[in-house]
Amino acid sequence: MARSIVLLFLAAMVAPLGYGQIPAWMPDPTQQQTYTLHRSSSRESTGGNADYRTVTPGQTLTLLDEDGPGLISHMWFTLADSEPFFLKRVVLRIYWDGEESPSVEAPIGDFYGQGTGEIVPWETPVLTVSHDRAMNCWFPMPFAKHAKITITNDGKQSLGSLYWNIDYRTDTKPLPKDTLYFHAQYRQAQPNRGWTGEWYENGDPIVNYKRNTDGKDNYVWVEAQGHGQFVGVTMSILENQDGWWGEGDDMFFVDGATTPTFIGTGSEDYFLGAWDFGGGGYSLPMNGAPLVGKEIAGSRWSVYRFHLDSPIPFAKSFKATIEHGHANHRSDTFSSVAYWYQAEPHAAFPPLPDVSDRIPVLEFVGGPGNSKGNYSPGSLNNLNPR
Numbered sequence: 315m316a317r318s319i320v321l322l323f324l325a326a327m328v329a330p331l332g333y334g335q336i337p338a339w340m341p342d343p344t345q346q347q348t349y350t351l352h353r354s355s356s357r358e359s360t361g362g363n364a365d366y367r368t369v370t371p372g373q374t375l376t377l378l379d380e381d382g383p384g385l386i387s388h389m390w391f392t393l394a395d396s397e398p399f400f401l402k403r404v405v406l407r408i409y410w411d412g413e414e415s416p417s418v419e420a421p422i423g424d425f426y427g428q429g430t431g432e433i434v435p436w437e438t439p440v441l442t443v444s445h446d447r448a449m450n451c452w453f454p455m456p457f458a459k460h461a462k463i464t465i466t467n468d469g470k471q472s473l474g475s476l477y478w479n480i481d482y483r484t485d486t487k488p489l490p491k492d493t494l495y496f497h498a499q500y501r502q503a504q505p506n507r508g509w510t511g512e513w514y515e516n517g518d519p520i521v522n523y524k525r526n527t528d529g530k531d532n533y534v535w536v537e538a539q540g541h542g543q544f545v546g547v548t549m550s551i552l553e554n555q556d557g558w559w560g561e562g563d564d565m566f567f568v569d570g571a572t573t574p575t576f577i578g579t580g581s582e583d584y585f586l587g588a589w590d591f592g593g594g595g596y597s598l599p600m601n602g603a604p605l606v607g608k609e610i611a612g613s614r615w616s617v618y619r620f621h622l623d624s625p626i627p628f629a630k631s632f633k634a635t636i637e638h639g640h641a642n643h644r645s646d647t648f649s650s651v652a653y654w655y656q657a658e659p660h661a662a663f664p665p666l667p668d669v670s671d672r673i674p675v676l677e678f679v680g681g682p683g684n685s686k687g688n689y690s691p692g693s694l695n696n697l698n699p700r
Contacts, residue, residue, distance in 0.1 A: 349385075349483040354378045354463075356477045369404070369465060369473040377478055378463040382411075384484040386455035389463075391422065392448050394475040399431040402672045403469035404476075410495050411459040415662045420500035420651045421672060422465070426451070427604070429550025429649040430614040430674060436597035436604040438620060440653075441548075453653065455496040458489045468669035494543070494655035499536050499663050502649040505554050505677045506533055506638035524641040528573055529565040531642045532635035535652040542656025543627045544634060546620035549585075549650040550605075552674040553613045558590055559646045562637030569630040581636065585617040612676050625655075647674050 341347050354377055358364045369375050378386075397403065401423025408418035418425070426441055426449040428434060435445045442450045455461070463480065467473045509524070526532075535547050544566075553559050560581030565574035578584045582591055586601035595606045600620050607613030626632070634652060638644050649672075 349485045352380070352482050352484065354380075354478070354480040354482070356479075366475040366477050369467040369476055371467055371470055371472060374464050374466040375476070376462065376464050378461055378480050378482070380461055380482065380484075382457045382459050382461065382484065383487065383489045384457055384461065384482055386457075386461060386463075386480060386482045387452070388479075388481040389451040390448065390479045391426075392446075392475075392477045393422070393473060394447070395469070395471065395473050397469045397471040399673045400469055400471075400473065401428050401433075402431050402674075403467065403669050404473060405466045405468060405666065407464045407466070408455070408496075408498075409460075409462040409464075410457050410658060413659065415660070417495060417658070417660055418498040419663055419666060420498055422449070424500050424548070424550070424649055424651045425498060427548035427550075427616060427618055427651075429548065429651075430552070430605060430616060432605075432614075434595075434604045434616050436602055436616075436618070438597070438599055438602075438618070439622070440546075440620065453496055456489055456493050457495070458493065492657070495658050495660075496653075496655055497538070497542075497660060498651050498653050500649070500651050500666065501534060501536070501664070502667055502672065503533055503638070503647065504649075504667075504671055504674070505552075505645045505647040506642070507531075508639055508643045508645040509641075510643045524643065526563075526637060526641040529567065529635050532565060533562075533638050533648050533650075535634040535636065535650050536632070536654065537661070538628070538632045538654060538656055539630075539661040540656050540659075541627075541629045542632070542654055543625035544632060544652070544654040545622060545625045546618065547634065547650055547652045548616070548618040549636075549648060550674075551615040551617075552647040552676065553607065553609070553611050553615075554646050554677045555644060556610050558609050559615065559639065559644060560590065561640040562642070562644075564634075564636045566626060566635070567631075567633040568626070568628050569632075582617075584636065585619045587617075591615075591617075614674070620653075645677070647677065649674065 356365055356367050402421045404422045406420055406422045406425050407416040410417050426443050433447050435443055440453050551559055562581045564578040564584040566576055568575040587603055591603040591606045595604050596602055597604050603617045605616035607615050
């Protein structure tokens with residue numbers, strides 16, 4: 315059941331829908347379904363209307379703890395908190411089949427592409443965020459034996475209002491042995507360490523004298539062991555220098571390759587935009603730049619790209635990276651979540667950074683001949699306290 319759903323999902327994401335049609339990866343409502351649908355929610359068990367939970371500092375709340383075989387088809391969250399950057403302080407984790415290591419681990423804001431810590435609406439077939447802080451996920455998540463979803467409050471204040479609805483299906487039929495499981499991993503660089511604090515145009519000799527052919531010192535979106543397929547990434551940027559943060563090529567390493575299996579042509583090109591994203595935010599089904607800032611220190615950006623048309627398969631290992639500026643010359647702050655499917659067990663994730671280190675703060679980054687970095691007057695007004 316689950317494998318066929320996942321394959322149909324991946325194949326149908328780019329198929330145009332005619333009037334009255336539904337995506338092929340969703341069940342056909344004209345055919346009788348045999349699964350049993352369930353929901354885990356934050357509802358008040360007494361029947362009252364206080365349908366939310368409070369999560370105290372340091373508390374972990376289990377939202378779902380169910381046996382399989384089954385498939386999580388939809389997750390909806392909304393939350394309210396007065397603590398600054400609470401979307402970076404609340405952590406979402408998902409565990410499959412009794413594993414101790416989570417297969418999904420990310421601040422809930424970053425999981426939904428809100429890595430700057432603010433609400434930025436966007437819409438795709440698999441993830442959506444609306445201006446009213448409603449966050450939805452439609453990635454199909456099959457599990458053979460067990461599924462567990464938790465929320466942890468790493469903040470110093472209580473999360474006052476956490477609402478959720480998680481829809482999942484159970485079936486008496488076992489999953490195929492080759493079923494791939496959903497994974498999502500958070501990474502950050504606060505900041506990336508580049509080799510100059512200044513910005514030059516592409517044709518300037520100081521930029522072009524450096525080359526990066528092996529991906530050394532690239533920002534890493536994900537490293538995975540085993541077999542599976544990569545389906546996308548969301549990334550947020552805080553500029554620590556003036557100028558264009560991009561000109562970084564994406565580089566992918568498949569099955570132990572020591573040189574990139576394939577390389578792109580620039581940051582906005584990988585995210586399927588052009589010309590520094592044109593100065594305005596946008597959201598499309600497979601790619602977008604929901605938040606586009608000015609090219610000055612302190613500006614924030616959010617971008618995403620999904621490979622649902624052609625997931626990147628790997629048989630042994632996989633590494634996805636991107637340069638931070640041309641040949642890694644810039645020192646901006648990146649945070650990201652990579653999404654992929656793979657067979658279990660998976661390699662343990664890197665430790666999640668401490669909550670104080672997850673808050674994006676403007677860094678004073680210098681470079682050769684420029685010990686204070688390259689900042690515009692007034693740009694330091696965007697400095698954020700931890």
